[in-house]
Amino acid sequence: MLETPELSQKSRAESSGAEHLRGGPQFVPQVDIYESDKELVLFADLPGVAPADIDLHYERGQLVLQGKVMRPRQEGTAIATEYEYGDFHRVFQLHETIDSTAIEAECNNGVLTVHLPKEQKAQPRKINVRQ
Amino acid sequence: MFARWQNLSGPGWNTLTQLQDEMNRLFDRCGFNGHRPAARGVFPAINMWEDGESLLVEAELPGLDMKDLEIYVTGTDQLTLKGERKPNVPADSVKHRQERGFGNFVRVLTLPYAVDASKVDARLEHGVLQVRLAKHESAKPRKIPVKAV
Structure with missing residues (x-):
């Protein structure tokens, strides 16, 4: 069993893995991934990203997640700047057993939840053993 | 405290502080936002x-x-x-990855x-x-x- 990580700040992307047009730093969202018999569930922290600004697509076995962050309104003078603003980007390699047509996602309070259902044939089946 | 620093510092030190001030101004001008994590x-x-x-x-x-x-x-x-x-842990599932803190x-x-x-x-x-x-x-x-x- 993995240990629960402590609350921590977001981390900067070390290598963006994609060309970045808007400039500024880019961040790797922190994620949790769970698997049940029927699906994989992914949670990603995307603070400051409105649901409409999330771009999630699945292509050739890769799930690409991009989030465009709201920039702060420029108000007065900065007194403390402990974190930076930047878009989120992360790519996941998925198994072929995911039914890509049935992927569903929702975003609530800055947390994205993605449901990745397994294909029927990949779901475990209980085999009845006859006497 | 401030005065003591002044006393300790020789002319070389002053140049260093000046250089540091210059660098700070340069960063400010270039839009460095003064991020201190x-x-x-x-x-x-x-x-x-x-x-x-x-x-x-x-x-x-x-x-x-x-x-x-x-x-x-x-x-x-x-x-x-x-x-x-x-x-938020989904029911009947195995954890593959946990990066988010709680x-x-x-x-x-x-x-x-x-x-x-x-x-x-x-x-x-x-x-x-x-x-x-x-x-x-x-x-x-x-x-x-x-x-x-």
């Missing part, structure tokens, strides 16, 4: 701005509801952010200005908390009229 283990990280009327404190708290969060102003210049981030946090901030505790407005939008605190009357800037003689 919070110490490790400090949660949440905050950004703070001020204008003549108010202070604005912002923190990234994804996954929190207003009901998971307590905000206090103590005295005239202490802001406390307290809360809990609860894990648990309780408290952060007490000493504000640079006295604020009016009755005029605090907090809102949570897409996992970002914004607390607007009205400066106390005594802390607001006052324009001094200059009389022509």
